[in-house]
Amino acid sequence: MIPDSLLAAWFAFVFITEPIEHAAHHRLVKNSNAVHAGMTPLEVTTILGDPAAKYAKRGVIATWWLEGPRPKQWMYGTGFNLDYVVIPNFPWLNPLPLNLRIFDYADDDLVVDWTDDDLVTSVKRPKL
Secondary structure (H helix, E strand, C coil): CCCHHHHHHHHHHHHHHHHHHHHHHHHHHHHHHHCCCCCCHHHHHHHHCCCCEEECCECHHHHCCCCCCECEEEEECCCECHHHCECCCCCCECCCCECCCCCCCCCCCEEEEECCCCCEEEEECCCC
8 A cells, every 4th residue: 555645745746746737738739730741850859859759661461450451650648647546437546647648649639740761741749
């Protein structure tokens, strides 16, 4: 069992950090309006900084067990998700309200798609 004082400190950290992280993510989405098709990785990192994650191109073999092929992608997103602080359908708090991206990005992430030649093809912006 986790001591109450440690749990309280953790939740205080989450509730302080998440709004700061969320505001930074909103700035990135706003700055992403300057990113357009044909830009290079250097130009994108100059505008947005380093991505939170990079996903390799997914080929046809992954089509049947994942959501199909996709281009190489860079993802910009948050680590915490306050939408899941309370576990849905349960009356207690979620001790780890983290955004886990195992195979794909989350709906509220900023995603940059790339060609095989490392040029931007499109930018998927979340609704803020």
